[in-house]
Amino acid sequence: MISSDVIRGYNDTIILYLLLEKQSYGYEISKRIKELSNGKYVIKETTLYSAFNRLLKKGYIESFHKEQTFGKKRTYYRITESGLLYYQEKCREWELTKEVINQFIREDYL
Amino acid sequence: MISSDVIRGYNDTIILYLLLEKQSYGYEISKRIKELSNGKYVIKETTLYSAFNRLLKKGYIESFHKEQTFGKKRTYYRITESGLLYYQEKCREWELTKEVINQFIREDYL
DNA sequence: TGAAATTACTACGACAGATGAAGTAAATGG
DNA sequence: CCATTTACTTCATCTGTCGTAGTAATTTCA
Numbered sequence: 001m002i003s004s005d006v007i008r009g010y011n012d013t014i015i016l017y018l019l020l021e022k023q024s025y026g027y028e029i030s031k032r033i034k035e036l037s038n039g040k041y042v043i044k045e046t047t048l049y050s051a052f053n054r055l056l057k058k059g060y061i062e063s064f065h066k067e068q069t070f071g072k073k074r075t076y077y078r079i080t081e082s083g084l085l086y087y088q089e090k091c092r093e094w095e096l097t098k099e100v101i102n103q104f105i106r107e108d109y110l
Numbered sequence: 111m112i113s114s115d116v117i118r119g120y121n122d123t124i125i126l127y128l129l130l131e132k133q134s135y136g137y138e139i140s141k142r143i144k145e146l147s148n149g150k151y152v153i154k155e156t157t158l159y160s161a162f163n164r165l166l167k168k169g170y171i172e173s174f175h176k177e178q179t180f181g182k183k184r185t186y187y188r189i190t191e192s193g194l195l196y197y198q199e200k201c202r203e204w205e206l207t208k209e210v211i212n213q214f215i216r217e218d219y220l
Numbered sequence: 221t222g223a224a225a226t227t228a229c230t231a232c233g234a235c236a237g238a239t240g241a242a243g244t245a246a247a248t249g250g
Numbered sequence: 251c252c253a254t255t256t257a258c259t260t261c262a263t264c265t266g267t268c269g270t271a272g273t274a275a276t277t278t279c280a
Contacts, residue, residue, distance in 0.1 A: 006207050009115025017214040037210045088219045097116045100147045104127040109198045157238055182246050
């Protein structure tokens with residue numbers, strides 16, 4: 001399992017990546033994160049929904065409702081133009097972060 | 111520059127890595143972090159010293175004073191046995207974290 | 221058919237780690 | 251001798267995560 005202090009700062013990026021694939025809603029996103037990480041990372045519900053609110057406030061995502069006759073009503077989210085820009089920025093930052101932290105990791109200890 | 115939310119969770123590891131090289135003190139460690147990261151990461155003083163306290167409390171490092179007739183009195187730190195174990199654990203965790211986050215990064219956006 | 225599990229959230233409070241601001245004090249450099 | 255660098259400490263604030271709890275509809279399955 002992965003400590004949350006590491007992922008902190010990348011939860012938003014993870015969510016944006018999934019919304020880039022397709023518009024989605026809370027429950028689906030949490031399943032997809034677990035799936036894509038091979039069960040290595042399971043986001044907490046409260047973490048996920050507070051991330052949605054943060055991203056909404058910043059204008060990086062938009063929420064909307066679909067007409068649906070079945071299932072419980074869901075709030076869907078889609079990524080915005082500025083959300084995409086933010087995501088790209090974060091991707092670049094991630095490459096840098098990897099470089100930096102790698103400098104302090106001893107390969108012979110793995 | 112790198113956002114602190116990413117490094118958070120790895121500041122302790124970075125410090126332990128440097129203490130593994132040799133016993134050291136605050137100022138020297140902060141210089142060394144800047145140096146090894148090619149200026150890409152500069153740890154804040156308060157972050158550094160609060161990390162020391164955390165690591166001391168957990169028993170991952172020990173502090174001591176050297177006899178010195180010159181220079182301002184410094185608090186030196188050395189890594190402990192359990193600090194080494196913790197560091198190794200973090201190195202393994204880092205490899206996992208990289209794998210997971212990489213799943214959500216689009217290479218075509220770099 | 222009825223109970224349990226799953227889906228799909230919301231609200232609230234606590235906590236940890238990072239950080240800004242400010243201060244102290246000795247040593248060194250020009 | 252004055253500014254800068256070295257070497258910290260204290261304190262208060264902020265952000266993001268997470269535990270706990272609650273609501274409510276829908277699906278499963280015995």
